[in-house]
């Protein structure tokens with residue numbers, strides 16, 4: 516195991532750099548007075564890491580808990596910490612261009628107000644959506660009153676709608692679990708999703724783009740600001756783009772390079788992303804833009820300043836996705852399955868030891884399975900997997916073989932005592948599926964999930980674990996959640 520370098524405080528220095536002002540108090544309400552964002556509820560993160568959290572995830576939570584208005588460079592500002600994503604503001608000749616107006620109209624309006632309080636009452640002269648995920652467009656109606664140009668990568672509208680509608684019910688339900696927006700916050704509860712703290716819960720809207728970015732090398736001048744685009748379809752989102760502000764020498768990496776290992780298959784569900792193309796586009800971004808940028812920023816996390824630092828950052832992100840892709844292919848071609856490869860892959864020290872490649876949002880484990888799925892699908896090649904019984908049916912039989920639910924619970928307790936949390940969870944899943952009303956089984960499974968959650972470095976894993984046995988029970992009764 517590579518030692519994590521907690522003494523390296525450069526991320527904290529970069530996250531604090533350019534600070535201008537906070538939103539105070541750090542709450543945002545809807546028109547009817549409902550709190551849709553409350554960053555003050557994360558104040559506990561300023562303390563030392565408790566036993567109920569993974570120190571690496573706690574550190575990431577501390578970094579994500581920074582909020583307010585920050586100067587990135589002359590004429591470019593960011594507002595992190597008012598939603599899962601960052602809003603970026605680029606000053607033009609007549610007003611200000613908004614990049615990625617957060618999830619909710621309420622948080623987006625609050626971010627714009629904060630900017631205006633310190634930079635003057637500039638009108639919004641254009642909006643740019645870097646990609647087709649809701650945390651990058653949902654709040655647009657909070658920043659735009661009149662018709663303004665809206666720039667987005669080709670295919671944006673189709674993907675913004677299809678990804679969240681066709682499988683929308685399931686995806687939204689899973690997203691509630693994954694982002695933990697309704698979980699209690701605290702040292703033993705929700706401490707952030709890795710990519711940011713959590714989702715805001717205000718009103719979501721969408722205004723269609725008016726200008727499509729269709730190819731790399733396309734240049735546009737918006738409110739007097741020159742922008743050069745790199746189209747990166749099939750990376751973090753099906754429609755996504757990076758952009759260089761040539762006069763300001765500032766590179767926006769959208770969500771293609773952030774301070775964590777991202778998801779190749781987000782746990783809320785989506786089509787599997789392509790790590791090969793993602794890696795390739797990062798190489799292209801370095802070649803196209805590195806010599807023209809003094810700062811690189813993204814729509815999550817904090818910027819990176821300095822050409823050498825930008826190249827080092829982007830190169831390592833590139834290597835991260837490339838390595839996962841290549842090594843998973845090598846091992847699947849050797850006959851291993853996704854579950855096996857997920858246990859076998861060890862990142863090289865350079866990738867293991869950097870903070871921005873850690874699995875706070877994606878994880879090596881679930882990304883490797885996603886790559887397997889992308890290339891080979893759900894079937895692991897074993898004939899017994901072709902026609903498996905559904906979970907409740909097999910659970911009843913497993914439990915019968917072991918001697919009843921009480922016996923399973925006793926065995927699981929032994930595994931728990933030995934620290935084998937993963938197998939205890941697997942055993943208890945059978946117990947709860949076989950007998951959803953068995954209190955001891957449910958309680959022990961809940962305890963197991965809690966211990967797994969407290970140890971998890973991945974924010975979304977930590978958040979998916981609470982209430983897991985209630986969900987198993989819900990499915991077992993054939994009742995989908997709300």
Ligand SMILES: [Zn+2]
Pocket residue numbers: 600648650651770814815
């Ligand atoms: Zn995002």
